[in-house]
Amino acid sequence: MATKVIQAIYTDDDILMNAVKSVKEKKYHIEEIYTPFPVHGLDKAMGLPHTRxxxxxxxxxxxxxxxxxxxxxxxxxxxxxxxxxxxxxxxxxxxxxxxxxxxxxxxxxxxxxxxxxxxxxxxKLWPFKKAENPDPRTTDDRFLMEISVNKKNYQEVTELIYKSGASEIKLKEN
Missing domain, CATH: 1.10.790 (Major Prion Protein)
Incomplete structure (x- = not known):
């Protein structure tokens, strides 16, 4: 069974931070976040462990x-x-x-x-590796959050994402 992810695009880093906090409150799993520049506190908001x-x-x-x-x-x-x-x-x-x-x-x-x-x-940055960036706008001025979903929670997650201020939402299969 292929896993599905919702790709939510944001236009501002503050809106993205609030969206990450609301998604983590509801205990949904954030696969990855793509940003054009480092966002202070994003790792802590995502609940990532400290690096060794x-x-x-x-x-x-x-x-x-x-x-x-x-x-x-x-x-x-x-x-x-x-x-x-x-x-x-x-x-x-x-x-x-x-x-x-x-x-x-x-x-x-x-x-x-x-x-x-x-x-x-x-x-996993090998020589000649192709970019894994799902949307090229995230290298310029957009922020993208990928959230893993299934058939049961797709509607809930979509509503949560719209309420959090996403400008676009796409459903992709991995």
Missing amino acids: LAITSFLYGVVGLTVAVVMMNFIMIEDWPQNIGGKPSFSYIQNMPAFVPIMFELTVFFAAHLMVITFYMRS
């Missing part, structure tokens, strides 16, 4: 710091020790103040690059 990307960013930074320490210890102490500017070359701890910029840079490098890869994988 900050935790992964921290872990990626720890990986970068570990790689930096292991790399510098192997290259500068074990593999090819050199006397540069009179610094001792036999102990990592004695040389660590000179290595701090490298540790910082690799920490940031790993965190930034792995976060971009994680974001694209999590968002």
Whole structure:
């Protein structure tokens, strides 16, 4: 059985926020909302959970710091020790103040690059992926809310959407 969604188009972000709140009060499931710009508080109004990307960013930074320490210890102490500017070359701890910029840079490098890869994988943004935007006007000046419906609650949801200030309503099958 194919699922059906109602696509409600709004002309203002404040009207959209009020509509989201009224739809969530009635316990209907909002599939997705498409907006031309970020709407402050929309994630909270939709009831979306907090992201865990900050935790992964921290872990990626720890990986970068570990790689930096292991790399510098192997290259500068074990593999090819050199006397540069009179610094001792036999102990990592004695040389660590000179290595701090490298540790910082690799920490940031790993965190930034792995976060971009994680974001694209999590968002399912693959190279050459076709856009999933159901209405091109949502990239300009319209807001679209998709609500999943069935035969039983279609009429109720449609009435609720009209009362919330939608300018257009369409029924689509997924």
